[in-house]
Amino acid sequence: MDRIAIIGCGGSGKSTVARQLARVLDAPLTHLDAIYYDEHWRPLPQDEFAAQQEKLVVGERWIIEGNYAGSLPIRLAAADTVIFLDLPATTCLWGIAQRRWRYRGGQHHQDGVYDRITWNFIRYILGYRRTMRPRVQGLLREHGPHVRLITLTSRRQAARLIDRVRDEQQSVT
Template identity: 85%
Template sequence: MDRIAIIGCGGSGKSTVARQLAQILDAPLTHLDATYYDEQWNPLSQDEFAAKQEKLVAGERWIIEGNYAGTLPIRLAAADTVIFLDLPAATCLWGIAQRRRRYRGGQHQADGVYDRITWNFVRYILDYRRTMRPRVQDLMREHGPHVRLISLTSRRQANQLVDRLRRQAQPMT
């Protein structure tokens, strides 16, 4: 696991899992929200965003978290592992509520949190499994048949993966 793409619905825990894996695996971490938005939280053009990702995936080791289906093929082509956080909408809504409480509604560029909850975002979460999930799955089949896919459907599974990798990374005594 040298080049890991972490994808999933908003509130699924992508940033949390990514931070934990980056620490365990000692791999550079990129939060796509922090890449997509400038310091004033204005989005980059699609071409600029894609070019930045091309540079990121050229690295030998990386963890990149974020959905952004429009540029997912860039990450899939270079990844050796995809962690797909395919959690229920209720879990993701709870995740964004917890994030809101933790960050008090602010934006935090350093760790990729763009905490702006709108009705459109809530609808996106509610519809993710019906609308975005099939699109992401199609993109994975088309651009990532070579990747090891780890599909997680609960926070418990995500925690178990992190715990297992942490144990594997610990030196034997």
């Protein structure tokens, strides 16, 4: 696990899993939201966003978290591991509610997340498994047949993965 792409619905826990794995593996972490949006929540043009990712994936070791299906092939081509957080919509909605409560809204500069809960965002979360999951799975088949795919369907599974990786790292050192 040297080049890890972490994908999943908003509120699924991508940032949390990425931070924990980066700590355990001592790997550089990039939150795509922090690249895609500036401090005024303006998106980067798609070609610049893709170019930024092209630069990131040449690294020997990295963890990149964020969905962005339009540029997912860039990450898939270079990744050796993909962690797909495929959690139920209710869990993801609870995740964004917890994040909103914890940070009290606003933009979190360290990971680029902006707590902007809109009806469109809620609809996106509610429909993710029906609309985005098949698209992501198709991209995985097309651009990532070489990756080790780890699909997690609960927060408990995510915690067990972190524990397992931590145990493996401790047994190596």
